[in-house]
Amino acid sequence: MKLISKVAYAAAGLVFIGSSVFAQSLADAKKAIDAEQYQKAKSILKNLTTTQPTKDENFFYLGWVYTIQDYADSAKAVFNQGIAANPKSALNFAGLGVVAHVDKDNAGTASNFDKAISFAAKDSKPYLYMGKGYLLLSGGKTTVAAADANAAIAILNKGLVVNPKDADINIALGDAYRSQLKSSDAYKYYSDATNLNPQSAVANVAIGVLWKYANNFEDAEKQFQKALSIDPNFGPAYREWAETDLRWALTDPKMASEKVKQAADQYRKYLSLTDMSIESRMRYADFLIQAGDYKTLQTEAAALSASANSNLRVYRYLGYSAYENGDYPAGLTAMNKWISQAGEKRIIPRDYLYLGRLQMKSGQDSLGIQSLQKAYQLDTTQADVFNEIAKSYYAKKKYLEAGDAYRRYISKTRQAKLQDYLNEGISYYYAYDEKNPKADTTLLTKSDSAFAHIEQTATTPIAAVALYRAYVNDTKDRDRQNIKGYAKPFYEKYIQIVTTKGPTDSDKKSLASAYAYLGTYYQFKEKDDAKATENFTKAREFDPANKQAVAFFAKKGK
Template identity: 70%
Template sequence: MKMISKISKLALALSFFGSSVFAQSLDDAKKAIDAEQYQKAKSMLKNLTVTQSSKDENFFYLGWVYLLQDYSDSAKTVFNKGIAVNPKSALNYAGLGAAALVDKDRATATNNFNQAVSLAGKNSKPYVYMGEAYLLNPVNDKVSAADANAAIAILNKGKAINPKDAELLIALGDAYRSQLKSNEAYENYAAATALDPKSAHAKVATGVLWKFANNFEDSEKQFKEALAVDPNYGPAYREWAETDVRWALTDPKMASVKVKEATDNYRKFLSLTDMSEDSRLRYADFLVYAGDWKTLQTEATALSKTSKNLKLYRYLLYSSVENKDYPAAITAGNTWLTKADPKRVIARDYLYMGRAQIASGQDSLGIAALRKAYDLDTTQADVYSEIAKSFYAQKKYEKAGDAYHEYLQKSNKGTLNDYFREGFSYYFAYDPAKPNADTTLLTKADSAFSYVQQKASKPIGDVSLYRARVAEYKDKDRNNIKGLAKPYYEQYISIMTANPPTDDRSKRALGEAYSYLGTYYEYKEKDEAKAAENFTKAREVDPANKQAASYFQRKGGAKGK
């Protein structure tokens, strides 16, 4: 962090110097945006909106920077100023549509995009930014198919107007790449590179495409080529860093080397930006991606002392939960969830908040938060597994069983262990002491245990044991014993005697199985020899078995010794 502090001071000084030297050119400002030097670009553009106040493009690009920085209200204000300067500014209508999309106001977005199209004429640039707008709102780092298809459609319209717009081709490649349509993405990146061989942006985009194909060597090659074109092109280092992290996660043998390289590359990226608050927020994004929760909590805590950006509280929520600092997580989560625009809150926020609350003993609040996460994103069905565990820990067994059942119905990640937990929960939910005990709980338990028994690759002792116990609850009248549990206890005995148990729990369960059979033979079959044989085995495996002791006490004599 000391290194970051030193870099920050140097970059701050340079940014003041740069604002006076490079503030004259819109092209320079656009290059700064492309290089993710947003503070520098903003300084230039603010100056341009004063010195060249009649040019609507200056207002658009300033608004676009605000949008990239997650300030949609400020962006809309600037776009409207651009329209005041030029009521026929297709770019600024595209900007208003993009801001509306970020705010999840699709009707307004469509109206503004239609206006932009009507005014664009042969200018392809408004199409570029309308297309990119649809890619600004990924959920869990994924662009929805609907947004990607909308981007592809509008970008192809722009391509028909001007097939030689390299920037548009890169955006079209990005849209295809978001849906894993690698061939289409590559074709557009290659076309952009052919039009502009010196485009560092196109080379980096191609490198990212190879990253997602886990072709890490070719990915690095593209980043190096981009840096050969422009050694100060920061996004190449950022994407290289994120590729290193993916490489580390994919190949454990390379993990230590690639994690270090990722850190070095990200520091290079930071040194090439203006080290503004927004650059540090991008660093926080990287730390989330890299799973470096300790550094993230430290960095977000430091930034929160000087920054008013509420997004920091999201970072603090996530990192504090991962670091098991639950009080800090709840404080940060409450700030984020109560103060952030509701349109900015995502399922993951409620997921982390729910985990923090459950870990802090606030189970009812935590469960409500987890359910909210699922309501916002139905792909988050795993929350029901966490809800089930919470209910089980509270001994709310029926609710736990219901949550496991819902999890298994909604998620494709359920395992046989989850089916067993479902059965286990319903089994303990059944209370035979209640006058009108709900026997449907036993049916649900047995159904779950039966599923495990059918699907397991080999017999599982505990499954047979609990099926036997469920059946025994239905067979308590020893004077009219039906033997419902007999086949399951016999299965359990067969499984356990193949490798005789050494732990006390299994020995007691085996004694339980033998004593049930002893009772069955004594009262159902009236076979004293079989009864004595099984009670003897029960006593041998578990000398403390009460049923065996009672049997031999009743029979007296040598059998009782």
């Protein structure tokens, strides 16, 4: 059973009971946004845009909710309505700039941000949301690019000049630095935010998240508790607490059982405090991916896909979970739908990774390899794709391609194991066609180099490596009448390793081949009949049917 399954089971039975009476102020809408109660926030804001149609702020915050929910087109339409209400609305121009950034429209981003700044005057909020826009993890991104973080820091610092006492800008600056693993800088700005606004649940949760990533779990929990003492209904504190408990469980096996149970409790509380919108449930789906509970993810994704208001992104979850659960046809259908309909801007490298895996499991190897290579092109940290490609080629007996793929994997990753070098060496060895007079002898050199690396790195001698080095060098020395002895030291090393540990039945034929080679060497190279007879005798003892030994003794009449 996977570690997180208890979380899934506990959350699966949740029934959300929400209030049908919503407050109608902009302040309440902002509070709902911070609490990730997006449906509630949209309900309030849609009402406000109708009852107060001249207030551009109402339109901005509605558009902002659409933006963070990854509905860029809806956000853009609402921001434009805000500009229609106030042609000098700095906030709504900031919103349009954020949408342009999400759409990777650099010119549109710059143009709209310039307008926002020109209309902002002494209002720091447009700077805040421009900065937050650079930090958005839209479209399934999991990390903030350094360039985006730096852009966020630059614009947020301009906002601090406008209003040095804006706690929200300090929080956003902390987020920007945290995204780049600059913990000291992040802590400084989070602390400044709590000094400016001691009642900020958001700032206290942010400090807790900082401690979470430092594996300081006790202090992280204290921060979440502090946030909840400020606002007992602040759902994100429970969500981050759940994710902290999960990280704790995965980090410390002794605490695993207790922390998994606590993670279940915290996530259940989080879900109960949200509006159980599609977006909240997709956040839960992301949590299940992090937890590795793909069985529950598949069930949850199927339920989400049945909803009339389902987000297309649910097909990503269906594809991932179906692959992990071995339901390849369903997974391939889901991933094809997601990638064909989502649009390039919403696709992440991991999508191509799963598409490629599903294609290969479905017999579409060439397409699968293309998809895996696409995943690597989009994210060069995904070097594992070459390992998967190599395994596919090897299974199809395309040994040259397999060797090249293993070689590329080893050169691109820091995670290469000795087994990967062994696979590379074997692939190149089988790729060499000794019957072809024009065969590429560099394949033997590459093969031997891979095996030699293992010999130099391994802490103890490995019989299989010595044997393959012998095979490679034996292949170079096929003229038995003019034998050079290239393979001699490797066969001798193989014999030494195996006889020291004690040969098994599975070793016997290989031992026979090794002794037969040595017999041939002494017969033709050294002209030492006694030594030749001694080695052929051992070869015959281990394998009476060994052809070289049989031929040697036939000539001698024995």
